[in-house]
Amino acid sequence: MKDFAKLIKKLDSTNKTTEKVAALTAYFQMANDEDKLWTIAILSHRRPKRPVNTSLLRIWATEISGIPLWLFEESYHIVGDLAETIALILPSKEYSEETTKSLSQFILEIIELRTLPEEEKKNYLHENWLALNYFERFVFNKIITGSFRIGVSQKLMTRALSKATEIDEDILAYKLMGDWTPQKTTFKKLILEHNEEDYLSKPYPFYLAYAVEDNFQEDLGSITDWSFEHKWDGIRSQVIIRNNEVFVWSRGEELVTDKYPEFQKFLSVIPNGTVIDGEILPFGNGEIGNFNALQTRIGRKNLSKALLEKTPVILNAYDLLEWNGEDIRQLPFIERRKILDRLIQGINSLEIGVYLSETMSFNTWEEAAAERELSLEKRSEGLMLKRKDSPYLVGRKKGDWWKWKIDPFTIDAVLTYAMRGHGRRANLYTDYTFxxxxxxxxxxxxxxxxxxxxxxxxxxxxxxxxxTLERFGPVRSVTPHHVFEIAFEGIAESSRHKSGVATRFPRILRWRKDKPIEEANTLDDLKALIPK
Amino acid sequence: MDQPLLVFNEKGIYCQQADVYIDAWKPVDKCIITHGHADHSRWGHKKYITHKNNVPIIKHRLGEIVVSGKEWNESFTINGVKFSLHPAGHIVASSQVRVEYKGEVWVFTGDFKTENDGIAEPFELVKCNTFITECTFGIPAFKWTPQEEVFSDINNWWAANRAERKTSVLFGYSLGKAQRLLKHLDPNIGKIYTHGAIENMTQVLRENYEFHQTTRVTRDTKKDELLGNIVLAPPSAHGGTWIRKMVPFVTASASGWMTFRGARRRRAIDRGFVLSDHADWDGLLTTVKETGAEKVIATHGYTEIFSRYLREEMGLDARTEKTQYEEEGSETSNKEENDISPGLSDPQQTKINEDEK
Incomplete structure (x- = not known):
């Protein structure tokens, strides 16, 4: 645990990627296999389930510290991180002896803690809180509360692991995908060995596009080298058909097969050894619906029949990554698409629920731009550009794939409430309501x-x-005075919002210091933007 | 007494009986100044009263002013009200102001810390009936470690950077923090350089205090001569063009706000040392208790939280008053803005800056 805490402290105390990779590499070179595996798990968001709910954590931490609960809550709002707050308010280390337990020992104890009676949980926490120094205590709390965001992406971690093991980064990225936990595997098995069975449900790392840059047309060479598609707003997913089973993975590396029972139909028409990259889209009455409709399905534990009927989904296929059980990511895009097109064209799309994302070619950028103008009408977010001869790469890489989105909607709104930010912005009012x-x-x-x-x-x-006019816990209402231009990607009617409108990904575009609040937009202006 | 001895009006903390202000934020006739930070010693008063060691400091910042310097504990009476200054331990020459009239005693802390930092005159506890206090760090998340440990970390950090042939750039306010750092840096590790704003202020302070030798970073300073050495700079120098000549450099900040992981990351600083010139949570509570005050007024910092705690947990008559001292301290501080000002040594320029506020 000492070494792991030191690693996290090091990662936390530098902004330089090279230093982070160096620290992680050094750790992977010296830690034991169990600790390595748990470190990989934690940094790839595979944490043990939370053994104690956070309200108990708060209560126990305040008991030990001798402060009232309201003061803890106020402090938490200012610090912005629960694990950090608890670590800060606890009295300084009491015991002189240092902990010798390893990271994996701690984690196994924490897993077991879940099953223990409340009193024992409390004793365990009390004892360990006071035996750890400030930063170890913070790391311990992070493992318990389960939100380990410390500026280390999975990509960065994979790079370090690659340096330490001398295994290729892309191969590691593949090995690390999917549904493994440290309890079900070992470092040797997961990382070092090749095991066919493990690969049954494994998706490929997604290839992600960057947004086009200014004057990108000049940099992309001949337009005839590029294939165009509309960019759809749904859930980017991989559908895997292997060994007579269907697996659906979302881009967040979550296995979401259960959420889309309609895709079981694929088994009847798509052969084993096929992996399709595509977008899950809401689809009713023969047309693509709004992302909002899909949101009612995400996050539901139980999908009722009524909900399935109300919000049917389809897979809009973009790409083919595996065919006949073979990884074909190195084939040129158009070759992969030829196979995909043949496959999907032979299927009754309406009945099976799998469609083909249409590819287009243009002779001039004007033609392409004209197509992009149709995006709103077609309910797409703009265009995707894919180099015709490009392989399917891993992660976000510049060069072969670009997204050319339509300009966002914008509206001028008045700042009305503010809340303190979290993490990097804790203690600054950075979360605004308009x-x-x-x-x-x-x-x-x-x-x-x-x-x-x-x-x-x-x-x-x-x-x-x-x-500030009034304070409501962490929220402050402020004098209406400042106007901000707000941009957002999508807009739809919504009964769940007070305004009757839901916007997608709203963000601040500009501070309109030139505008008095009287000149901000009206709700009717906003509603006029909803596509009919 | 009908009127409280000290009231908070639109200009500052006011004693009507003596017709004197303390740390006024608008120009007034007569003003007692607790310390030299810009939010407490503002421009435009007709007459200033402050500790004698603070006189050169505020003269440096405000130019030609009419000022009378007092000794610690020296009492002066104005229309029957007895005033005296007592060390606040915040920065060099920082005072608390004791005000006594007809047997009732009020104390205003200005800013204070309880730890003896080895350079500011150590905090003196003053018994009173009403205690007007700052509470910049008035939540229990703030607990300082003894400064010996922090300075040992800072010197180790510098030595490690030196071993890698990198320049260490350490940020701290040009008045107070910079000199405290200077006092405790180990000159055996390497040479200590200063940003112009810090050098100017340090020169002013050398009149009354002793520091290690410093070298001003100027246009002619060569990059190579900085390697392995340390540069003290105001926080505002971070991210500017000035710092680029230090490449390769490592940055660190010494502040109470470095308690928060977020604060360091927000400022994109490599290393944060938790070192504050304000009292921490325990320091605030102990001081409140020991003054024996029945009434407490919190002026700046986490005032509402702090006074609620005093009311509910300590049974004191505590409330908050709105002032124009820097709320929550560091991020938007005027102290920093003053540090940026290229004309810091030029009183005219400073005046203009002050006027804008």
Whole structure:
């Protein structure tokens, strides 16, 4: 545990990628196999289930510290991180002896803790909190509360692991995907050995596109080298058919097969040894629906028959990664598409629920731009550009795939409420609520917490602190005074929102210091943007 | 007494009986100044009263002013009200102000810390009936470690950077923190360089205090001569063009805010040392208790949280008053803005900056 805490401290105390990779590599070279495996698991978001609910954690931490619960809550809102708050408010280390338990020992204890009676949980926490130093305590809390965001992406971790093991990064990325846990495998089995059975449900790492840059047309060479598709707003997924089973993976590396029972039909028409990359889209009455409809299905534990009927989904196929049981990612895009096109064209799309994302070629950028203009009408987010001869790469890489999205919707809204940010922005008011005019009042329509520079955030923060009307716990209402231009990707009617409108990915585009609040937009202006 | 001895009006903390302000934020006739930070010693008062060691500091910042310097514990009476200054331990020459009238005693802390930092005159506890206090770090998340440990970390960090042939850039306010750091850096490790704003202020302080030798970073300073050495710089220098000549460099900040992982990451600083010139949670509570005050007024920092704790958990008559001292301290501080000002040594320029606030 000492070494792991030191590693996390090191990772946490540098902003330089090379230093992070070096620290992780050094750790992977010296840690024992169990600790290595758990480290990989934790950094790839495979944590043990939370053994104690957070309200008990808070209560016990305040008991030991001798402070009232409300003071803990206030402190938590200021610190912005539960594990960090608990580590900070606990009294300093009491025991002189240092812990000798390893990371995996701690984690196994934490897993077992789940099953113990409350009193024993409390004793365990009490004892360990006081035996650890501040940073170890913070790491211990992080493992328990289960939110390990410390600026180490899986990609970065994979790179370090590759350096330590001398196994190729892409191969490691593949090995690390899927449904493994440290309890079901070993470092040797997962990382070092090749095991066919493990590969049955494994997806391939997704290839992700970057947004086009200014004047990208000049950099991309001949337009005839490029294949175009509309970019759909759904859930990017891989559907795997192997050994008479269907597996559905979302981009977040989550196995979501159960959420899409309609895809079981694929078994009847798609042969084993096939992996399709595509987008899960809501689809009713013969047309693509709004992403909002899909959101009602995500997150539901039980899919009722009624919900399945109300919000049917399809797979819109983009690419083919495996065919006849063979990894074909190295084939040129158009070759992969030829096989995919043949496969899907032989299927009754309406009945099976799998469609082909249409590819297009253009002779001039004007033609391409004209097609992009149709995006709203077609309910797409813009165009995707794929180099015709490109292989299917791993992760976000520049060069072969680009997204050319339509410009976002924008509206001018008034800042009405503010809340302190989290993590990097804890203690600064950076989470804002915005209102639009409706019958002489400001009606909340969106929250946004990105889009300003750090300097602007500091300015707004200072202003908020001086212009607070009321405090509701961590939230402050402020004098309506500032207008911000808010951009968002999609818009739809919604009964769940007070304004009657839901927007997708709202963010701050500009601080309109030039506009008085009277000139902000109205709710009716916003509603006029909803596609008919 | 009908009127409280000290009231908070739109100009500052006011004693009507004596017609004197303390740390006023708008120009007034007569003002007692607790310390030299810009939010407490503002420009434009007709007459300043402060500790004698603070006189050169505020003269440096504010230019030609009418100021009278007092000794610690020296009492001066204005219209029957007895005033005296007592060390606050916040920065060099920082005072608490004791105000006594008809047997009732009020104390205003300005800013204070309880730990003896080896350079500021150590905090003196002053018994009072009403205690007006800052509470910049008034939540239990803040607990300082003894400064010996912190300085040992800082010197180790510098030595490690030196071993890698990198320049160490350490950020701290040009008045107070910078000199505290300077006092405790180990000159055996290497040479200590200073940003102009810090050098100017340090020169002013050398009149009354002793420091290690420093070298100003100027246009002619060569990159190579900085390698392995340490540069003290105000926080505002981070990210500017000035710092680029230090490449390869490693940055660190010394501040109470470095308690939060988020604060360090937000500022994109490599290393954060938790070192504050304010009292921590325990320091605040102990001081409140030991003053014996029945009434407490919190002026800046986590005022609402702090006064609620005093009311509910300690049974004190505690409330908050709105002031224009820097709320929650560091991020948008005027102290920093002053540090940026290229004309820091030029009183005219400083005046303009102050006027804008």
């Amino acid at each position: 209102g639009l005019w409706h019958e002489g009042e400001l009606v909340t329509f969106a929250k946004a917490y990105s889009g300003l520079t750090d300097a602007e955030f500091r300015q707004v923060d200072a202003w908020i602190k001086r212009n």
